[in-house]
Amino acid sequence: MRMQDLFRLAALGLFAPVRVVKLMSRNLILGGALSGLMLLLALLSFVWTPFDHTVLDIPAKLQPPNSVHWLGTDHFGRDILSMIMVGARTSLAVALLAVGIGVSLGVPLGLAAAAMRGSWLDELIMRGNDLVFAFPSLVIAILITAVFGPSAGNAIIAIGIFNIPVFARVARGAALSLWAREFILAARVAGKSHARISAEHILPNIVNLLIVQATIQFSLGILAEAGLSYVGLGAQPPTPSWGRMLAEAQTLVSLAPHVAIAPGLAIILTVLGLNLLGDGLRDRFDPRLMERRA
Numbered sequence: 001m002r003m004q005d006l007f008r009l010a011a012l013g014l015f016a017p018v019r020v021v022k023l024m025s026r027n028l029i030l031g032g033a034l035s036g037l038m039l040l041l042a043l044l045s046f047v048w049t050p051f052d053h054t055v056l057d058i059p060a061k062l063q064p065p066n067s068v069h070w071l072g073t074d075h076f077g078r079d080i081l082s083m084i085m086v087g088a089r090t091s092l093a094v095a096l097l098a099v100g101i102g103v104s105l106g107v108p109l110g111l112a113a114a115a116m117r118g119s120w121l122d123e124l125i126m127r128g129n130d131l132v133f134a135f136p137s138l139v140i141a142i143l144i145t146a147v148f149g150p151s152a153g154n155a156i157i158a159i160g161i162f163n164i165p166v167f168a169r170v171a172r173g174a175a176l177s178l179w180a181r182e183f184i185l186a187a188r189v190a191g192k193s194h195a196r197i198s199a200e201h202i203l204p205n206i207v208n209l210l211i212v213q214a215t216i217q218f219s220l221g222i223l224a225e226a227g228l229s230y231v232g233l234g235a236q237p238p239t240p241s242w243g244r245m246l247a248e249a250q251t252l253v254s255l256a257p258h259v260a261i262a263p264g265l266a267i268i269l270t271v272l273g274l275n276l277l278g279d280g281l282r283d284r285f286d287p288r289l290m291e292r293r294a
Contacts, residue, residue, distance in 0.1 A: 031278070031279070034269055041088045051079035065258055071262045074259050083245060084263065099160075101160025109164070111203065112125065115202075144158050152234060154233070167213065174209050215274055219271045219274035219278070223267070228243065230246055243263075245259075246263050
């Protein structure tokens, strides 16, 4: 073997990891890193926070970021970093449970509508979706709060109800494109019922699309929870919430801007990370998009 060939093989082996990284989606890596960071903060808050977020320290109120309070303190002297960490688990939990409601109810409805396309059941499900879409999650939350009172649980229900038609439409649209395929026709000839075909053949082939949609709805759930907490319809004191932190800081922006910047950045980075993660997953599950962006 010639010396040039040896150098060429060595170069290929040396830069192989770099080539693999380049093939990976940048959005997937960055989105996963941001989302993982927020998840880590939320999980860490169960066992440790720099300070107790429920303790008031009036003499230390409105301190700017320093070596003791890394993100400063609020108007009650509470450590902002500790509140951000506890608020992360509140926002993530609300969004996760709301997406879970949307998936568990919306996907079966969408599969049923696709299986019975053109029937009264399909029409009923789709018109019901249109009815829910007519009321934003904030309006639904106001209606629920008027009856049961403001709480994180009611925010979960409100956001979850809004997610149901989203997943129903996605599942129905993806399933309709599969019902005309040959393997579905073969399953029908074999005598399988619509429900069995949907569970055994349709759902496994659309789960990737549902994962991407769930990631996107997760980020929207973070925004919705922050919006509901901002107007007082989400998690109630003493449970920290990013949205309520922004609401409490709106009159302090000129005096202590760090009180509003910290929760605002937390919301921005979390939503950005989840959106990038969803975009990266879409690239992963659809090689044609990956080739187009390369």
